[in-house]
Amino acid sequence: MTYCVAALVEEGIVFASDSRTSAGPDNIAMYSKMMVWEIVGDRVIVVLSSGNLATTQSVISLLKMRSKDDTGAPLPTGVLGVKKMYEVAELIGATLREVVNRERSVREHGVDIDCSFIMGGQIDHHTPRLFRIYPEGNFIEASPDTNFFQIGETKYGKPIIDRVVRYQTPMKEVGKAFLVSFDSTMRSNLTVGLPIDLMAYERDSRKVTYKRRFNHGDAYFSKISGIWSAGLRRAFAEVPDVPWVEEA
């Protein structure tokens, strides 16, 4: 299982993803689910993926292969060349449809080959944008009202994001909320696990602002997990008792 989340805020976009892939609890591997394309001063494009690993890897590989010519120069039709974020979303949707169509015989064997993507970033002087691409290849875009997307094992970690992450929330607060959200998810679903990749992109910087991997035993992550647990227990203790009147 996977958990990925990203939020569009006033300051920029924050992304987080776990790195665990499993085809069952005894078959767990690690793959980064965060792909970053960066041309400093021109664009930063981040893709998070969830779902069938063969499908997501093929989509990312094709996007990569088609982004540069033989000399390594960006092709105008690839993710490093198109001029708008909307075109990047179209490109991912079309590539996803192509891979799913190519692998349809796998689906006929009863294998779930679906996957979802979150994609965001900024190209040139255009505004930063964040998209969610569905398994069918169509997509929706985040707005100040609906400013975050989650894919994969999304529910356990949603309540804290619902409460904290607004369009005006500073990126550092968003990053912290994402890590707390991962902590809740990992407690309830063992197939979501460390390491976690956290990445922040500051509006108009056109370079990666912040990127960090939280590995097993990471001191900060261990600390926040404990502090958050203790804080939750304190908050719970402050909730008044149920007005418990026994039946006659």
Next chain:
Amino acid sequence: MTYCVAALVEEGIVFASDSRTSAGPDNIAMYSKMMVWEIVGDRVIVVLSSGNLATTQSVISLLKMRSKDDTGAPLPTGVLGVKKMYEVAELIGATLREVVNRERSVREHGVDIDCSFIMGGQIDHHTPRLFRIYPEGNFIEASPDTNFFQIGETKYGKPIIDRVVRYQTPMKEVGKAFLVSFDSTMRSNLTVGLPIDLMAYERDSRKVTYKRRFNHGDAYFSKISGIWSAGLRRAFAEVPDVPWVEEA
């Protein structure tokens, strides 16, 4: 959508369920999802249900119809007559299979007729037991190690229960945790909603110990929702900032 939860603890068993039924967000009705059979001094049996309303209602109706004879006396083969909680679980599983089989033509029309039950209580001097009955009619039982079951929209509200509800937790604490769990669920899924039925059964009492419906505008529920939110925000503020070092 529905959310139901129940926990077996040292003191007894606590149950909670919402009362919203929907066949889409514009078609929302209210049905209690908690059914209680009580013969004071002999037994208390509580059933929580989630899933297709036609199926769950039929199962409950058949259990009721088959519990008494024409004079109103308990039949030895019904929920009011059998001698063991295990037999009640078997009865529900068999009745569920019977209804699903009767309605299989509905399933052939592509309608999901599945449902799940949580059932718990105590008969006579036997120990209190708690079961989860699957859509296929088979069932599992709670134990001190795995002491709670959830059905329906379970994930949003699971983290707080994971952290708070142990076998040794007092019933009042469990009730509070259930209400907080409902608050989290209702914030993230609008099709789970008030009223909430909360019920507690104290071991060896063989009568309903506590039962309360939390309706729209309930003063206690509104208060705990606000206090819990404020507590969460405080707990979040106490979590140290992400060690945010910008990329060179």
